[in-house]
Structures are given as C-alpha cells and as structure tokens.
Amino acid sequence: GENVEQHPSTLSVQEGDSAVIKCTYSDSASNYFPWYKQELGKGPQLIIDIRSNVGEKKDQRIAVTLNKTAKHFSLHITETQPEDSAVYFCAASQNSGNTPLVFGKGTRLSVIA
Amino acid sequence: EPEVTQTPSHQVTQMGQEVILRCVPISNHLYFYWYRQILGQKVEFLVSFYNNEISEKSEIFDDQFSVERPDGSNFTLKIRSTKLEDSAMYFCASSGTMKNEKLFFGSGTQLSVL
Numbered sequence: 001g002e003n004v005e006q007h008p009s010t011l012s013v014q015e016g017d018s019a020v021i022k023c024t025y026s027d028s029a030s031n032y033f034p035w036y037k038q039e040l041g042k043g044p045q046l047i048i049d050i051r052s053n054v055g056e057k058k059d060q061r062i063a064v065t066l067n068k069t070a071k072h073f074s075l076h077i078t079e080t081q082p083e084d085s086a087v088y089f090c091a092a093s094q095n096s097g098n099t100p101l102v103f104g105k106g107t108r109l110s111v112i113a
Numbered sequence: 114e115p116e117v118t119q120t121p122s123h124q125v126t127q128m129g130q131e132v133i134l135r136c137v138p139i140s141n142h143l144y145f146y147w148y149r150q151i152l153g154q155k156v157e158f159l160v161s162f163y164n165n166e167i168s169e170k171s172e173i174f175d176d177q178f179s180v181e182r183p184d185g186s187n188f189t190l191k192i193r194s195t196k197l198e199d200s201a202m203y204f205c206a207s208s209g210t211m212k213n214e215k216l217f218f219g220s221g222t223q224l225s226v227l
Contacts, residue, residue, distance in 0.1 A: 032213065032214050034214075034215070034216075036218075041220070042220050042221075043117075043204050043206075043218035043219050043220045043221050044156060044204070044218045045218070046215060046216070046217065049214075049215065089155070089156060093213035093214065094213060095211050095212065095213050095214035096211055096212050096213070096214075097212070097213070098169055099213065100146070100158040100161055100169050100171075100213055101146075101158065101213050101216060102158065103155045103156040103157070104155065105154070105155045106155060
C-alpha cells in the first residue's frame with residue numbers, strides 16, 4: 001500500500017521567513033496530494049491540494065509543488081505569521097480509486113514572533 | 114460554512130464496553146470516512162463508506178468495529194468491546210462527489226479506554 005514520508009518533524013522559523021515541508025510517496029498510482037493544517041484540539045483542515053496533472057499550485061502565501069518522477073511534493077509557506085503555527089500533514093491518495101488518503105507523520109511548525 | 118460535526122467530544126469507557134461515536138457529515142456529501150490519531154502520531158485510515166456500504170477498510174478495522182448510516186444524516190462508528198489500545202482521537206470525515214479527495218474532517222472524539 002501507499003507510504004508517505006514527511007520531513008522535518010519539527011520546524012521553527014522567524015516570523016516573516018519562509019517554511020518548506022517535504023514529503024515523498026511510494027505508490028505511483030497516487031494522483032491526489034492534499035495538505036492539512038491541524039491546530040490544537042481540532043481536526044485536520046484542508047489548506048491546499050494538487051492533482052498529479054499539475055506541477056505547482058499557489059494560493060496566496062501557500063504553494064505546493066509536485067515532482068511525479070521523483071514522487072516528491074512540498075509545501076511552501078512564505079511570509080510566515082504566528083497564526084501559521086500548527087501541525088501540518090501531507091497526504092496522498094488515488095482519487096476515485098481504492099487507495100484511501102494516507103497521511104505523513106506531520107510537521108510541527110513554530111513561527112517565532 | 115458547512116462542517117462535519119462529531120459527538121461526544123470526549124468519551125471515557127471501561128475496557129470491554131461498547132462505544133458508539135457519532136458524526137453528522139456535510140449534508141450533500143456522498144463519501145464518509147473514519148480516521149483515528151493516537152496521541153502524537155499520524156492520522157490513520159480506518160474505513161470509507163459509500164452508498165450504504167463499506168468501500169475500503171484498513172487492517173485496524175477488524176471485527177470489533179462497525180459503521181452505520183442509520184438515517185439520512187448520521188454516520189456512526191461502533192466499537193463492540195473496547196481495548197486499551199483503542200484509546201485515540203477518532204475523526205469523521207466526508208467528501209463530495211469524488212472519493213478520497215477534498216476530505217473535510219470533524220473536530221474529533223477523544224476516546225479514553227480505562
């Protein structure tokens with residue numbers, strides 16, 4: 001089955017700096033790659049996603065890149081703010097297929113004011 | 114904004130007891146899921162449900178687990194005889210017309226088995 005690896009497990013950045021979180025996946029059939037933000041005591045919240053027919057997607061300060069050949073995808077947060085502090089999870093699935101959404105282990109991002 | 118709601122937020126039970134975790138998915142969504150997260154670990158897939166039947170299930174989802182959509186709005190997870198290792202945060206999720214895409218999660222039920 002699918003296996004998603006995520007790095008780093010913790011990340012501290014100064015407010016205003018950029019943060020990058022990287023993931024790899026194992027199943028070449030996976031074609032959908034979302035990123036979730038989880039704040040303390042809450043469920044994961046979808047912040048951005050990308051399908052395998054797209055190499056990059058941007059939404060304001062957040063961008064995701066995908067390298068299908070290398071099976072890598074990354075989350076980029078620019079101009080970080082204290083409210084960006086949370087645990088971020090990458091995930092992979094085969095949409096409309098039989099591979100459920102499989103999550104990475106998460107990255108705890110701390111933005112220091 | 115529509116959201117997935119889960120009740121209760123916390124559930125404490127004795128080992129061997131049955132528990133039912135309840136969820137109300139987003140109203141026009143077709144696919145429903147249960148995930149769990151043991152403290153500090155990754156979010157793990159348990160089961161997906163579509164058209165009143167299980168679509169996929171993981172190895173975790175053994176005979177002690179069952180799911181049901183008893184009416185047009187609720188989606189439940191039952192654990193028949195809880196074990197200590199069932200202690201976790203259980204998340205319900207739903208998605209619209211695409212399976213395994215754009216899942217919206219509830220805030221979870223923290224299950225503690227004593």
